[in-house]
Amino acid sequence: MQEGHTDEVMEAAIRDILLSHAGNDLSHLKNTINLAKGRHDLEGLVFSDVDDEGIREEILAHFAASSSLDGERQAKALSDIDDTALAKIHEDRYPKGSVIPGVLEFYEALDLGPRDEPISRGDLTFVTARPSDALGLMKGHSRETLTKAGLADMSIMTGSIFNLATHDSMAAKKVENIDHYAKLYPEYDLVFIGDSGQGDIAVGEAIVEAHGDVVRAVFIHDVVAMAPAERERLAAKNIWVIDTYVGAAAKARELGLVSPAGVERVLAETNRLLDEMAWETPEQEQTIRSLVQRDAAAAGL
Structure with a gap:
C-alpha cells in the first residue's frame, strides 16, 4: 500500500491496519514502516499517500491516544x-x-x-x-x-x-x-x-x-x-x-x-x-x- 497510487479503499485499509494496533505494538509497527527506503516511510504514508484529511486525522488521533512505550520515555x-x-x-x-x-x-x-x-x-x-x-x-x-x-x-x-x-x-x-x-x-x-x-x-x-x-x-x-x-x-x-x-x-x-x-x-x-x-x-x-x-x-x- 505504500507503493504507487493509494485509492480510497487503500487509504481506508491503511487507517484500519494502524488503528488495530496500540501501545508498544503500534510503536514497533510505526518504526518498521519508517525504515522503508525511498519516499515510502511513515511520514510519506500518513502525510502524502493518505490524501483524505478525515482519514489522516483519524490516524493521528489514534496515535495521540494509543501510542505508548512501557517504561521511561525515549x-x-x-x-x-x-x-x-x-x-x-x-x-x-x-x-x-x-x-x-x-x-x-x-x-x-x-x-x-x-x-x-x-x-x-x-x-x-x-x-x-x-x-x-x-x-x-x-x-x-x-x-x-x-x-x-x-x-x-x-x-x-x-x-x-x-x-x-x-x-x-x-x-x-x-x-x-x-x-x-x-x-x-x-x-x-x-x-x-x-x-x-x-x-x-x-x-x-x-x-x-x-x-x-x-x-x-x-x-x-x-x-x-x-x-x-x-x-x-x-x-x-x-x-x-x-x-x-x-x-x-x-x-x-x-x-x-x-x-x-x-x-x-x-x-x-x-x-x-x-x-x-x-x-x-x-x-x-x-x-x-x-x-x-x-x-x-x-x-x-
Missing part, C-alpha cells in the same frame, strides 16, 4: 545532514565531504539512551531541505551517502526545490517536517541536531517554542565561530552550541540523554577518525585536536 534524534553530519558547505575545518568525527557515535549514544538499555532502536531521522521528488530519488541519494558513511538504519524527511530559495524557507520546511514527526510519534521525546550555517538555529528556536514539552535538547554544531554572548542566549533556551561531538555528548550526559559510557565511546570514535583523516594542512588538524582535547578535559575524560 528520545528520537532528528538531524540535519550538511555541515551537521558531513562537512559540505560552511564547515571548512575538515576535508570537504568527510564525516564529522564523532557524529555517528553521538547518534548511537542517543539511540541507546542514558542506561544503554533502549526499548527500541533505529531512532534516527534526517531532516533536510534537500528536495524530494515523486520517485524518491533524492532521498535515495542522501541515504546512499549516509549509508556509506556508516549508518544502517535511518529515515529521511526532505524538502522541496522551492524551499532552497532562502535560509528562512529552508528552515520553515524543516519545522513543518518536525511538526509532522511530533504528531507521528507522541510517545517519544525529541532531540534536534543541526548547524549554525543554514537556518537550523531558527529551526531549534521554533520547535522549542512549539514542542517545548517534548524537545529534550537542541544541539547546534558551530561552523561560523559564534560569539559567546549568542551561545549564552541560546543555552537559556535549551539550545546548546557545540564545537565537537565530544562536547555534544558531554552535554547530553548532563541532560540525561546518554550514558557515561556513551560519552567515552564518542571520544574514542572521534580520536580514531582524527587519526584516519586525510587532513589538508597541519593547522587544520591541530585546530580540531585542540577543541576535542578541551571538550574531553571539560567532561573529565
Whole structure:
C-alpha cells in the first residue's frame, strides 16, 4: 500500500491496519514502516499517500491516544545532514565531504539512551531541505551517502526545490517536517541536531517554542565561530552550541540523554577518525585536536 497510487479503499485499509494496533505494538509497527527506503516511510504514508484529511486525522488521533512505550520515555534524534553530519558547505575545518568525527557515535549514544538499555532502536531521522521528488530519488541519494558513511538504519524527511530559495524557507520546511514527526510519534521525546550555517538555529528556536514539552535538547554544531554572548542566549533556551561531538555528548550526559559510557565511546570514535583523516594542512588538524582535547578535559575524560 505504500507503493504507487493509494485509492480510497487503500487509504481506508491503511487507517484500519494502524488503528488495530496500540501501545508498544503500534510503536514497533510505526518504526518498521519508517525504515522503508525511498519516499515510502511513515511520514510519506500518513502525510502524502493518505490524501483524505478525515482519514489522516483519524490516524493521528489514534496515535495521540494509543501510542505508548512501557517504561521511561525515549528520545528520537532528528538531524540535519550538511555541515551537521558531513562537512559540505560552511564547515571548512575538515576535508570537504568527510564525516564529522564523532557524529555517528553521538547518534548511537542517543539511540541507546542514558542506561544503554533502549526499548527500541533505529531512532534516527534526517531532516533536510534537500528536495524530494515523486520517485524518491533524492532521498535515495542522501541515504546512499549516509549509508556509506556508516549508518544502517535511518529515515529521511526532505524538502522541496522551492524551499532552497532562502535560509528562512529552508528552515520553515524543516519545522513543518518536525511538526509532522511530533504528531507521528507522541510517545517519544525529541532531540534536534543541526548547524549554525543554514537556518537550523531558527529551526531549534521554533520547535522549542512549539514542542517545548517534548524537545529534550537542541544541539547546534558551530561552523561560523559564534560569539559567546549568542551561545549564552541560546543555552537559556535549551539550545546548546557545540564545537565537537565530544562536547555534544558531554552535554547530553548532563541532560540525561546518554550514558557515561556513551560519552567515552564518542571520544574514542572521534580520536580514531582524527587519526584516519586525510587532513589538508597541519593547522587544520591541530585546530580540531585542540577543541576535542578541551571538550574531553571539560567532561573529565
